[in-house]
Amino acid sequence: MRALLAFTGSRGDAQPGILLARELLARGHSVTLALSPNLVGFATAHGIAAVGFGRDSAELLRTQHEDPRFRSANPRQRLRAVLDLQRRGVVEAVRDLLALAPGHDVIVTGMAGEEAADKAARRVGLPLAAVHFFPIHPNRSVPVVPTAWGDRLPGVLNRAIWSGLRWARDAALEQPLSEFGIVEHALPDRVSIQAYDVDLFPGLAAELPDRHPVTGFAVDADGFLSAAADPALAAWLDAGSAPIYVGFGSMAVDDPAALVTTLRTVCGRRGRRLLLAAGWAGIEPVLTPEMAIVDQVEHAAVFPRCLAAVHHGGAGTTAAALRAGVPQVICAIQADQPYWGRALARLGLAGTVRAADLTEAELTTLLDRVADPAVLSRTAAYARTFADNGVARAIDEVETLVPRSLPTPVTVHAGRPQ
Numbered sequence: 001m002r003a004l005l006a007f008t009g010s011r012g013d014a015q016p017g018i019l020l021a022r023e024l025l026a027r028g029h030s031v032t033l034a035l036s037p038n039l040v041g042f043a044t045a046h047g048i049a050a051v052g053f054g055r056d057s058a059e060l061l062r063t064q065h066e067d068p069r070f071r072s073a074n075p076r077q078r079l080r081a082v083l084d085l086q087r088r089g090v091v092e093a094v095r096d097l098l099a100l101a102p103g104h105d106v107i108v109t110g111m112a113g114e115e116a117a118d119k120a121a122r123r124v125g126l127p128l129a130a131v132h133f134f135p136i137h138p139n140r141s142v143p144v145v146p147t148a149w150g151d152r153l154p155g156v157l158n159r160a161i162w163s164g165l166r167w168a169r170d171a172a173l174e175q176p177l178s179e180f181g182i183v184e185h186a187l188p189d190r191v192s193i194q195a196y197d198v199d200l201f202p203g204l205a206a207e208l209p210d211r212h213p214v215t216g217f218a219v220d221a222d223g224f225l226s227a228a229a230d231p232a233l234a235a236w237l238d239a240g241s242a243p244i245y246v247g248f249g250s251m252a253v254d255d256p257a258a259l260v261t262t263l264r265t266v267c268g269r270r271g272r273r274l275l276l277a278a279g280w281a282g283i284e285p286v287l288t289p290e291m292a293i294v295d296q297v298e299h300a301a302v303f304p305r306c307l308a309a310v311h312h313g314g315a316g317t318t319a320a321a322l323r324a325g326v327p328q329v330i331c332a333i334q335a336d337q338p339y340w341g342r343a344l345a346r347l348g349l350a351g352t353v354r355a356a357d358l359t360e361a362e363l364t365t366l367l368d369r370v371a372d373p374a375v376l377s378r379t380a381a382y383a384r385t386f387a388d389n390g391v392a393r394a395i396d397e398v399e400t401l402v403p404r405s406l407p408t409p410v411t412v413h414a415g416r417p418q
Contacts, residue, residue: 001402002030004104006097006120008054009112011279012314014039016110016131016195021048023395034100053096054113090176094119101126105402111136115173127189127401131394133196133315134336138162141203146338151346155203189401193394196315197322199385200343236292237305240273243292244367245306245326247277247317248333248355256283263310264291266363272307299324308370310363312355313337322349325383327370329363331355348378 003024007017014035021033025048035043037052044050093113097120101107108129109117121128135142140155144162198205237243244267260276260283267274268290276283276293286293299320303309309321313330318340321328328350330341341352351366369375 001106001399002032002104003398004032004034004097004100004107004126006034006053006093006100006107006109006113006117008036008093008116009110011039011042012316013110013112014042015316016133017108018043018046018048019391020108020131020394020398023391024398027395027399032100032104034097051100053100054090054093054116090116090173091179094177098123106398108398115169115177119177121190125188129191129193129394129398129401131193131195134339135194135196135198135201135204135208136162136166137192137208138166139204139207141201141207142339143342146332146342151342191397191401193397195390195394197319200340200347230294232287233292233294233297236287237275237302240289242305242307243267243273243275244270244308244310245275245277245297245302246310247297248279248312248331259283260293262358262360262363266360266367267291269364270367275302275306308367310367313340313352315340318344322379323383323386325380327375327379329353329366329370331358347382348375349382 001024005017005021005024007013017033017035021031021043024031033043033048033050034053035050036054036056038056040050040052090113093116097107097116101120101124104126106127106129107117107121108131110131111133114130117130118128120126138159139162140159142158142162143150143153144158144165145153194208198208246263263274263276273289274291275297276291277297278285278293278295283293285295299317300323303321303324303326306326308327308329309317309324310329310331311317311321313332313336315336318328318330322344328344330337330344330350330352331354332338332341332352333355338352338354341350344350345352351369353362353366
């Protein structure tokens with residue numbers, strides 16, 4: 001089988017693509033891994049060759065951070081900002097995928113850029129597997145507004161609004177995608193792969209479409225970032241008490257210096273060390289007995305050694321903290337992040353606050369809340385429910401889309417670097 005993997009977006013979107021590429025290669029398949037151009041080196045550094053497609057995702061995230069409409073009190077303004085952002089780069093992404101697609105048997109994509117991959121698959125007549133890190137199918141069970149009053153909306157209204165948002169997204173992309181004309185093949189087959197834990201949204205499992213396999217949060221960041229590559233951090237962890245972890249992934253931070261000051265103050269008052277993964281926040285590395293600031297960490301190795309994980313609520317980071325059994329404080333910034341915060345808070349697994357509202361007092365209150373023995377017991381119990389074969393099960397589903405009678409490929413488009 002010759003698979004084209006198209007995962008645009010931030011580093012958290014690229015990481016599942018790398019894991020899936022590894023599994024495909026281990027099974028003897030041919031793989032072309034296509035990522036946002038700024039993340040090609042990230043994949044190569046972790047043993048998987050990649051090619052760029054679409055636009056620089058860091059540039060798109062900066063544009064989003066600088067657009068005041070995303071912080072508007074007017075929901076229409078926020079919706080327009082989201083739709084405008086989704087239009088950016090879609091034409092370039094489709095063009096690049098159409099150039100890459102010949103010679104492949106299947107396209108695998110993530111949530112970000114799914115529309116571009118769908119368009120390319122229809123143009124060339126390939127089956128498509130879309131990996132979903134969040135329940136985007138219209139449903140009654142996920143509150144469409146991630147707030148306390150949103151939890152009280154009737155299920156039928158939730159489903160109607162989710163359907164309306166999907167229609168608005170499709171309408172927004174109609175014009176840029178029209179460049180590629182209307183001549184399309186019917187998809188030979190298509191599957192949506194569930195890469196989140198359905199149990200976090202009570203009632204959702206009964207609403208999922210057919211052929212929406214449970215992969216249970218397994219397609220996350222864990223398993224390939226090497227803590228061993230940073231002996232200084234390993235030594236720091238060994239040298240003192242369990243730290244409080246803080247990380248905001250690929251999200252921009254308005255005032256990095258103020259954030260560090262707030263975190264140091266809160267941790268200092270609690271007598272705890274601080275481990276800050278700066279990500280794309282532009283914070284310089286630091287290593288002192290009481291504070292470590294690094295670029296990134298391996299969640300699977302580090303989280304079990306932490307008292308709590310304070311983070312933005314990205315799907316992969318949330319999954320990794322749940323798997324590690326570490327209590328969480330989710331400081332949501334955008335997209336699906338507030339939904340994870342609300343979902344975990346409803347189940348007593350985390351505290352949550354908007355990142356824009358984070359203060360020393362609020363962070364202290366939330367850290368006190370998640371340090372409660374009842375929360376610690378629930379998080380430990382939840383961690384024991386995780387399976388460890390999600391990536392393999394996802395590839396099982398991809399393999400069902402391609403007839404086994406296809407000849408064994410003789411050309412590797414982008415395998416492991418030599």
